[in-house]
Amino acid sequence: MEKRAHISGWTLPLLLILPQMAITVIFFYWPASQAIWQSFLREDAFGLASEFVGFENYVSLFEQPEYYRAMVTTAIFSSLVAFFSLACALLLATQADKNIRGGQAFKTFLIWPYAVAPAIAGVLWLFMFHPTLGTLSKPIKAIGIDWNPMLNANHAMTLLVLSATWKQISYNFLFFLAGLQAIPKSVIEAAAIDGAGPLRRFWTVIFPLLSPTTFFLLVVNVVYVFFDTFGIIDAVTGGGPAGQTTTLVYKVYADGRLGGDLGGSAAQSVILMIIVIALTAIQFRYVERKVQY
Amino acid sequence: MAGVTLDTVRKIYAGNVEAVKGVSLGIEDGSFCVLVGPSGCGKSTLLRMIAGLETISGGEVKIGDRVVNQVEPADRDIAMVFQNYALYPHMSVYDNMAYGLKNRGTPKDEIEKRVNEAARILAIETFLARKPRQLSGGQRQRVAMGRAIVRKPQVFLFDEPLSNLDAKLRVQMRVEIKRLQRALGVTSIYVTHDQVEAMTLSDKLVVMSGGQIEQVGTPSEVYRRPETRFVATFIGSPPMNILPGQVEGPGRVSVGGQSIAVTDMREGLIPGSAIEVGLRPEDVQAGGVGTSSLTMDVDFVEELGATQLFHGKVAGAEFIVQASTGQLPADTRKLTLAVDPGNVHLFDPQTTKRLGRV
Numbered sequence: 345m346e347k348r349a350h351i352s353g354w355t356l357p358l359l360l361i362l363p364q365m366a367i368t369v370i371f372f373y374w375p376a377s378q379a380i381w382q383s384f385l386r387e388d389a390f391g392l393a394s395e396f397v398g399f400e401n402y403v404s405l406f407e408q409p410e411y412y413r414a415m416v417t418t419a420i421f422s423s424l425v426a427f428f429s430l431a432c433a434l435l436l437a438t439q440a441d442k443n444i445r446g447g448q449a450f451k452t453f454l455i456w457p458y459a460v461a462p463a464i465a466g467v468l469w470l471f472m473f474h475p476t477l478g479t480l481s482k483p484i485k486a487i488g489i490d491w492n493p494m495l496n497a498n499h500a501m502t503l504l505v506l507s508a509t510w511k512q513i514s515y516n517f518l519f520f521l522a523g524l525q526a527i528p529k530s531v532i533e534a535a536a537i538d539g540a541g542p543l544r545r546f547w548t549v550i551f552p553l554l555s556p557t558t559f560f561l562l563v564v565n566v567v568y569v570f571f572d573t574f575g576i577i578d579a580v581t582g583g584g585p586a587g588q589t590t591t592l593v594y595k596v597y598a599d600g601r602l603g604g605d606l607g608g609s610a611a612q613s614v615i616l617m618i619i620v621i622a623l624t625a626i627q628f629r630y631v632e633r634k635v636q637y
Numbered sequence: 638m639a640g641v642t643l644d645t646v647r648k649i650y651a652g653n654v655e656a657v658k659g660v661s662l663g664i665e666d667g668s669f670c671v672l673v674g675p676s677g678c679g680k681s682t683l684l685r686m687i688a689g690l691e692t693i694s695g696g697e698v699k700i701g702d703r704v705v706n707q708v709e710p711a712d713r714d715i716a717m718v719f720q721n722y723a724l725y726p727h728m729s730v731y732d733n734m735a736y737g738l739k740n741r742g743t744p745k746d747e748i749e750k751r752v753n754e755a756a757r758i759l760a761i762e763t764f765l766a767r768k769p770r771q772l773s774g775g776q777r778q779r780v781a782m783g784r785a786i787v788r789k790p791q792v793f794l795f796d797e798p799l800s801n802l803d804a805k806l807r808v809q810m811r812v813e814i815k816r817l818q819r820a821l822g823v824t825s826i827y828v829t830h831d832q833v834e835a836m837t838l839s840d841k842l843v844v845m846s847g848g849q850i851e852q853v854g855t856p857s858e859v860y861r862r863p864e865t866r867f868v869a870t871f872i873g874s875p876p877m878n879i880l881p882g883q884v885e886g887p888g889r890v891s892v893g894g895q896s897i898a899v900t901d902m903r904e905g906l907i908p909g910s911a912i913e914v915g916l917r918p919e920d921v922q923a924g925g926v927g928t929s930s931l932t933m934d935v936d937f938v939e940e941l942g943a944t945q946l947f948h949g950k951v952a953g954a955e956f957i958v959q960a961s962t963g964q965l966p967a968d969t970r971k972l973t974l975a976v977d978p979g980n981v982h983l984f985d986p987q988t989t990k991r992l993g994r995v
């Protein structure tokens with residue numbers, strides 16, 4: 345029998361959820377609704393007056409080739425970061441899961457990058473790979489590559505992917521490690537007796553059993569790349585060269601803050617919000633309905 | 638088919654903890670060997686060393702004529718049934734059983750033939766498409782068995798396979814395992830802490846304690862003639878009663894001043910020296926008259942249906958007597974116990990070894 349406490353009246357329950365509700369409303373619903381309202385307005389160049397323009401901001405947004413380019417950039421950026429950070433984290437987690445000497449220290453060090461602020465991580469990588477100052481650019485140049493993330497869009501993207509991936513590996517590593525430790529040891533042993541070598545064991549038993557974790561992380565990573573990489577982009581490339589590394593979230597900032605087009609910027613954030621809500625919804629449905637076993 | 642030979646096998650864990658202390662044992666081809674002992678006696682570690690899941694710190698493990706110390710589990714030609722079944726949760730029952738064959742590159746039609754045959758033997762044909770989570774404990778147990786038999790290995794290893802089942806199912810599966818092993822004739826090593834399972838399943842019973850073998854023998858040998866006090870009290874339920882006594886002379890000991898005749902007694906024991914006298918609860922005749930007898934103060938009675946257990950004290954030591962129901966009134970306070978000289982077991986109080994005829 346389930347035991348439930350019965351509270352009569354509405355005062356206490358309301359009082360208890362009030363702080364949580366207040367924070368959600370003040371920091372999420374209010375700005376979100378403001379953004380939605382703003383996306384229907386157009387401001388003059390000096391921010392002195394605004395008029396209601398309906399869906400005009402959205403229409404003009406989808407007429408901009410830059411917006412489509414930002415979409416493509418975001419897609420490339422997020423798939424690269426998600427893939428590499430998941431793959432590296434999984435590799436590291438499988439190694440850390442083995443009984444090795446100093447394993448605990450290994451795990452602790454792997455978690456550290458997560459504590460570094462995005463902008464600082466960006467600056468760190470920028471310094472290492474700066475075309476003239478960077479310690480690591482020299483060996484790259486020495487093998488005959490004209491390395492310059494300031495001018496070459498591919499180089500800039502590579503650098504962004506590197507720094508964003510580096511920062512996200514820790515988070516993924518933790519989840520993968522927990523996922524691996526949740527797999528009963530005897531199942532792996534049974535597979536070993538059943539004649540599966542380490543690699544085959546991984547792909548036919550461990551990886552399928554990790555699939556709920558992997559899917560969860562995929563969604564979280566995509567959301568991370570969509571929003572949290574803003575600091576890294578701003579510090580490393582500032583969306584350049586020539587807007588080639590401007591992602592959707594960076595464009596919101598560039599158009600609104602730098603370009604002064606608040607209405608257009610608001611429209612973009614509304615679209616971003618819809619994308620993330622959709623992603624989260626898919627994740628919840630999937631995780632609830634189709635957990636692998 | 639092949640037998641298994643262990644030669645002074647040791648397992649030493651980090652921190653110099655010796656879990657298995659030099660065990661030597663020969664298991665004949667096609668026989669059913671049960672390793673039994675309390676938790677932490679090293680029986681599971683020993684089994685896992687035979688399986689190749691634990692490294693061997695010392696000694697030699699042979700399957701057939703081959704030393705397998707350095708051989709991978711997959712190449713030892715063994716199959717193992719785990720306590721928690723260790724089924725692959727994401728695979729169907731069919732795939733669970735086929736996995737080991739697939740890994741070895743068995744042709745598809747051969748896999749199908751073998752899996753279907755195993756499924757028929759174990760009566761799980763109707764579940765082949767299901768996932769393990771859709772099965773009951775007993776059915777999962779069958780699938781685990783199926784996964785072992787499709788491979789037609791040299792040796793079956795069982796690691797407490799029935800301990801997750803309820804009591805009724807356990808009895809049923811126990812009988813099935815025995816029948817299956819007889820039919821297939823595969824050498825089997827079975828680890829359990831349940832002495833009933835150990836007695837009923839084994840051709841060869843190995844009692845372990847503290848990382849060492851206490852006694853090896855057929856179940857009836859181990860029951861009839863336990864070599865140490867540990868074996869005497871571990872095998873048999875309720876356990877054997879141990880009373881403090883003294884040597885009187887050849888074939889005679891005394892317990893609490895009462896003299897008892899003993900058939901199986903070592904010669905040359907010094908009269909007056911301390912000795913431990915073991916009597917099984919089912920071997921003493923409550924209320925009977927015999928050549929030697931003991932008196933018992935009864936504390937309480939446990940009703941088991943067909944039998945009753947009288948708990949009390951003999952010569953100051955705890956004592957249990959088993960009697961058929963109705964043989965004695967339940968309010969009995971004092972009992973006279975008739976002791977058959979052939980049923981008395983003697984142990985050395987220091988070494989705890991049996992002091993029987995050499």
